[in-house]
Amino acid sequence: MLEKIAVCVALLAGPAVAQDKAFTLHAPATLTDTGFIKHLLPRFSLKTGIRITATAGAGEAAFGTSGTPVFKQGETVWHFTKTDVPHTDTFEAWLLSDIGKRTIEAFAPEGDAMFSADVALPAKVQIVAITGDAQLGEATSLKKCGRCHVVNASNRMKAIGSTPSFALMRTFPDWQQRFEAFFVLKPHPAFTQVADITEPFAANLPSPIAPIEVTLEQIDAIIAFVATIEPADLGAPIQSQ
Template identity: 50%
Template sequence: MRHALLCLTLLASASPCAAQEAIGLASPEAVARSGLLQHILPRFSLKTGIRVIADPEGPMELTTVTDNAPVFRRGDVVYFLHTDGSERQERFRDWLQSDVGKRTIEAFVPQDGPAYSASFETEEAEAAPQFNGNAALGAKLSLEKCGRCHVVGEQNRMKGIGSTPSFGVLRALSDWDSRFQSFYALRPHPAFTQVEGITAPFDAERPSPIHPVTLTPEELEAILAFVAATGAADLGAPLIMK
């Protein structure tokens, strides 16, 4: 009898975290392998007294299928939390989307791959510029016309001039399209570049100091199409060029 009373006393004095059944959380394998859940779930339980555990059969699920507001992302993959609408599950969602939850997510450093982010830009992204030129031809022309100064890609990775930005770096600029469209007017290009029907002939008394770069408008359009399809260099922070 005394043993039974002792058990009842212990149950009555147990913490809410121990008394409540844990909520299972299913997640994609990539999230489970990254270690994120082992980082955030104990911290949520400590703050709220609500136990959430990783469980492939759990009633909550992290998924890439849109469901209201996102909770975090990794690279280009955005994750959402599906719940059954119960109070404890919704509290977990609210915590993930709170400032504390976001800081907890972003404080996790995976051993491999990109970090997680809980920040989402709400501004509508500007439409990427479209060019109708032949990108394959543009790749060839870029090497032929620009490759002696600029690193265009892996094909001439070791052949550009060190002080001249690569196509990848230029592509990372927010105004890359306008720079490429008017490159022939930007120093030092006017001294040695001719675009048919657009630029004036060289002054007879000031000839090109190097073998001239000559282009037709169609060839320029092809180069623009190639650059538009080229990946930007990862600079780690926005680059500002005068």
Template identity: 50%
Template sequence: MRVFLAIVLSLMIHTPALAEQPLRLAVPEALAQSGFAQFVVPRFGLKTGLRIERVGENEDAQMRFVTEGPVLFEGLGAQWSLTHDASPKAERFAAWLRSDIGKRTIESYVAPDGATFSSTVEKAVVVPVVRYGGDADEGEKLSLQMCGRCHVINAKNRMNGMGSTPSFAVLRGFKDWGERFETFHLRNPHPSFTQIADVTDPFDPSLPSPIVPMEMTQADLTAILTYVGEMTPADLGAPLQTQ
């Protein structure tokens, strides 16, 4: 019995525990060839004492770098995520990649070919297309014809607009852009020179239009709204403060 206990104790002392076995991380070929994983993974081990074994992307592993899911970093023309088995050690590696030191490690690596990686991932803003049921091509023509003398409509008249008036792309960036365009004829200085059939009142004879009047139909306005609704808004950066 004593001999048996001695053997068991010897095995417990000299045989590594299963929990001490390294985690296996499946690394796609692109990341492996860039040297990224070879650079990042050992630095995690130095900071935490936990070992990770890098394996091919098709091998069995508790963790995998993939291009689907919540993005951790960008590089090599792709956005990369980490899937794992939710074990505490795998969670720790994922948390380390998201930490400040993990991000600095990611961004400090430069591949032999000069490729770099970024942990600052900007989420793409999807701007919904708003459809008013009109003809967008006709709306572009009308916008250039009627509004292009003051506003920059697009690249076709980018040198002809007035510097004091916002471009259509900038206006499209406002949250209330639809209301602004729908009611433009009520907003200064438009009432003094705009006539929309069956919508606006005729000009007061004593207050004629100071410029050549802009005359349109409701269908014309719908076409313009349709064109602007499909336009890509200008990148306005921080939210605009409007009055």
């Protein structure tokens, strides 16, 4: 008799437990109208046994413009917010997992993926205020850098053709950072000394050429000068046929 009662209790409790593994999710019409929600939620439920009911009203979790970025639709980044309701954190973890990302990107109703799971933000390049003496920078550049790089028209025929010109390097998005730290970028460490910054050359590794010796003031001046240079016109990108 006790065994029968235990079985009955288990059967009665089963639906209640299953029903507890559920929560509601707010999804704006602009998202549900794509059919993406109907693609996403059943696949999550199949893997986890957690049922999610999409709603246009308030939900226990939501897709919107704030929270954790989880997928991108064109230029729009969709975020996920959740409450303390059980299983919402499981859904968030799934969205960010490899299988969740593959599921997101598998939605391609017309053959092309409509959503991307790559929501990483591009690293911001920190720009430091330019305060150096541009006139000093031009003179220093010609004297210290002109034997390798084309600095301006006056040394165009005296530099090494295989090294990039200042005008070309001016096209780099991070040109300022490159010039600020040029002395640690190859091949410069082998022959460059910055007063009070770099260590002297090792006795067994002398500079292979006449060393370049500069101060931080001169580097600031070089950066100020390079800021005045018009970036090289590289023309239109080559179009593949």
